[in-house]
Amino acid sequence: MEVLGAFLYKRSVSEWKSTLKALKRIPDDNIQAKLQISFDALNASQKDIFLDISCFFIGMDKDYVGCILDGCKLDPGIGFSVLKERCLITIHGNSLMMHDLLRDMGRYIVQGTSLRNCERWSRLWDRDHVIDVLANYSGTDETEGLSLKADVTAVENFEVKAFSNLRKLRLLQLCHVALNGSYENFPKGLRWLCWLGFPEEYVPRNLHLRSLVVMDMQKSNLKRLWSDQKKPQESLKELKYLDLSHSIQLTETPDFSYLPNLEKLFLINCQRLAKVHESIKVLQGSLILLNLSGCIKLGELPLELYTLKLLETLILSGCSQLERLDDTLGELESLTILKADYTAITQIPSSSDQLKKLKELSLHGCKELWKHRQYTNSDESSQVALLSPLSLNGLICLRTLRLGSCNLSDELVPANLGSLSSLEELDLQGNDFRNLQTDFAGLPSLQILKLDNCSELRSMFSLPKKLRSFYARNCTVLERTPELQECSVLQSLHLTNCYNLVETPGLEELKMVRVIHMEMCNNIPYTDRERIMQKWAVGANGGVFVPGSSIPEWVNFKNGTRSISFTVPEPTLNSVLVGFTVWTTYVSQQDDVMSAYIPKITLKNQTKGDVWSRNPATDLIRMYREKHIWQGHFSNEDFVLETRDEVEVSVDFGDKVAILETGITLAYREVIEVPNVQLTEIDDEVDNEQLTETDDEVVIDESQRRPPRKMGMGLKTLLGAFGLLAFIVVLGKHGRPLRRHNHLRRNKVEKDKEKDATLLIFSFLDY
Incomplete structure (x- = not known):
């Protein structure tokens, strides 16, 4: 339905009728043929993109696949958009995904009428079919793509000449496959070569890769890309993407003069890599990403690297022997991301203030960062000078700053931290400061602040007004948070193990x-904890974890087990049940350990025969030997509970957490009542402890309601009538159907009441 609906969207009536006629001609059980109607409407390049994805690229990174398909001249930019609009693919995160039925349809189309002659297929993805074609040397010019994945413990061996007839091959994926023989007649039109576990120490000289766009040779046995004595016969001018990550024998990067247009280079966890070739300067007009993370033998970067004018991302994290960045760092004028976590860097060059485009700076775990070292020409020995804080001047576009576990004391917190007006995320966790005097309220864009594991932190000056997430877990001596009332958009607060708070x-x-x-x-007074829980339970939509041994007295329904049964009561006012809050006390034999079990709530509506399971909108449960209270809110949109429904709710935190007590409170939304000639409204002055107003509704706990206050006829009443009329009209036009068919029932009395209310408003307007 999604695929056909997306295909027919914005098409004419005649096109709808034509499509419906075509659907009627297809048997009901032939789903793939019906799906193919949408495929047939694609142009040639879009069809190729769809078939390539269905056979090779499901689950892969969209940008990675886009680079390959762009090298095949298939216009992936517009192609991805069209396929997504037609619901033929989806994109989760940045990964390309496809429904199994659509995948099978694509592969069925590839097979065509030659179901038993796989050598005639344009794409080969099934292991048995590929082995059959290669073992029998039966490949043909019709094959454009081939994928063979073997187990690391059972390497497949073939002759290179088995590929000699695959002259139009453009996509090749091999995993733990060894080839024997000369590569002279190997396919020369490859755009994608993905060979995981490549067994050779060097790429053969006669392996022609002049058309290659993406070379992905992770976990290879390469020592160098090419032997000094056997350089490639020609440059790889089309190559845009090179990934040699996890090639633990690799000692040196390739000579980049043979890769003049390279845009992305990945050398992650190449543990013996000790040198970046100085020829990298030839990439100053092309390279935009360089990832050297985990290269633990890399002690320095060549000066030529700092001439890369287009470089946007530089990742050096885990290069534990890298001690310095050159003073010419500021010449990387396009740099937007710099990550150097867990390196031995002692300072950031003063020229960094020229990095006007830098958006992310990550120096997590750089414990030597604040020590300025001066090197002598004689023995390269270093002398530690006075400690000095990091300067952040000039970083006007910085959005993310990570300085966690950097041995920051009060004196070493960057003095100009409060001037980063674009900063959205700040990570200072695991540091040694005691009194954080930075005025975070002066950071207008800061949304995420992380201060976890700052075990010496005693006080803070302020918090930013637009803060959404605040982390201060394991701040064991912190006694008071800054004023939180100004953080009006705060969505998550993490204060676990703040024992002295x-x-x-x-x-x-x-x-x-x-x-x-x-x-x-535990030092927060229980009355304060209860007030927080009571306020939250009225209108929030998430969860709360606090110390406590029993559910508060004002909770409506309680039971001393992991489940509770109740009957939905008759509302005392004109109100609608919008949700409910589940309460439970729990304890564990483990202490301060995160449970791997995903908590689950099960609701059984005994009246309607419905059973629902939901995961709370909170994190995993942290287990303690001391008793704690958890409360979680659930919307009634999912469950559609109604008056007099017999309901059972059970809580499951896994076998390592004991549930001691369970409780339920119900939350209602007041609706405007129109008795006789007068209109009513909710009292504007309802106490804050009884009401929580959201943008579109007022939610009241079941036990905290009062009668509405009546008003005389006036301007406010007239406006109220117009508002209710608009609400009824919009609801009638755009109202959403409920999820289950048996919830669509409405009795005649309810319909008559709504009709009478509508007529009353029209009569009032006529008057």
């Missing part, structure tokens, strides 16, 4: 917090 001022006033973690915060 006694106050979180303003927390109970926040309306958008979805998740609150306060495990082991």
Whole structure:
């Protein structure tokens, strides 16, 4: 339905009728033929993209696949968009995904009428078929793509000449495959060569790769890309993407003069790589990404690297012997991402203030960063000078800054941290400062602040007003958070194991917090914890974790087991049940350990025979030997509970967590009532502890409602009438159907009431 609906969207009536006639001619059980109607409407290049994805690229990175298909002249930019619009592919994260039925349809199309003659297929993906073609030397010019994946413990061996008849091969994927013989007649039109576990120490000189766009040879046995005595016969001018990651025998990067147009280079975890070839300067007009993370033998970068004017991403994390970046770092004028986590870097060059486009700077775990070293020409020995804080001047576009575990003391916190007006995420976790005096309120864009494991932190000056997530777990001596009331859009608060915390001022006033973690915060008075829980339970949509041995007294329904049964009560006012909050006390034999079990809530509607299972919108459960309370909110949109429904709710935190008690509170939304001639409205002055207002509704706990206050006829009443009329009209035009068929029932009395209310408004307007 999704595929056909996307295909017919915005088409004319005649096209709809024509498509419906075609569908009627196809048997009901032939789903693939019906799906193929959408495929047949694609142009030639879009069909090729769809078939390539269905056979080779499901689950792969969109940009990676796009580079390959662009090298095949298939226009992946518009192609991906069309396939996505037609619901023939989906993109999750940045991965290309396809429904199994669509994948099977694509492969069926490839097979065509030659079901038993796989050598005639344009693409070969099945292991048995590929082995049959290669073992019998039966390949043909019709094959454009081939994939053979063997197990690492059972390497497949073939003769190179088995590929000699595959002259139009453009896509080749081999995994743990060894080839014997000369590569003289190997396919010369390859655009994609993915050979994981390549067994040779050098790429053969007579392997012609002049058309290659993507070379992916991870986990290879390469020592160098080419032997010094056997350089390639010609440059790989089309090559844009080279990945030699996890090639642990590799000692040196290739001579880049043979790769003049390379754009992305990955050398991740090449543990013996000790040198970046100085010819990298030839890439100053092309290279945009260089990833050297985990190259633990790499001690320095060539000066030529700093001439790469187009370089946008430089990743050096885990290069544990790398001690310095050159003063010409600022000449990388296009640099937007610099990651140098867990390196031995002692300082960031002063020229970094010229990196006007830098958006992400990550120096996590650089414990020597604040020590300025001066090198002598004689013995390269170093002398440690006075400690000095990092300067962040000039980084006007910086959005993410990570300085976690950098031995930051009060004196070494960057003084100009508060001037980073574009900063959105700041990570200072695991440092040694005691009094964080930075005025975070002056950072207008900061949304994520991480201070986890700052075991010496005692006080903070302020928090940013647009903060959405605040992490201060294991800040064991912190006694008070800054004022939280100003953080009006805060959505998650993480204060786990803040043993000395006694106050979180303003927390109970926040309306958008979805998740609150306060495990082991035993010094916060229980009355404060209860007030936070009561305020949150009315209108939030997430979960709260606090220390406690019993569910609060004001919770409506309670039971001393992991499940609870109740009957949905008759509302005392004109209101709609919009959700419910589940409460439970729990304990474990393990202490301060994260459970691997995903918590689950099961709801059984005994009246309607429905059974639902849901995972709470909170994180995994952290287990403690001390008792804790968890509460989680669930919307009634999923369950559609109605008055007098017999309901059972059970909580499951896994076999390592004991559930001691379970409780339920119900939340309702008030609706406007129109009795006789007068209109009613909700009292504007309802106490904050009883109401939580959201943009579109007022949610009231079942036990916290009061009668509406009536008003005389006036301007406010007239506006209310117009508003309700608009609501009824819009609801009638755009109202969404409920999820289950048996929930579509509405009795005649309810319909008559709605009709009477509508007529009353029209009568009032006529008057």
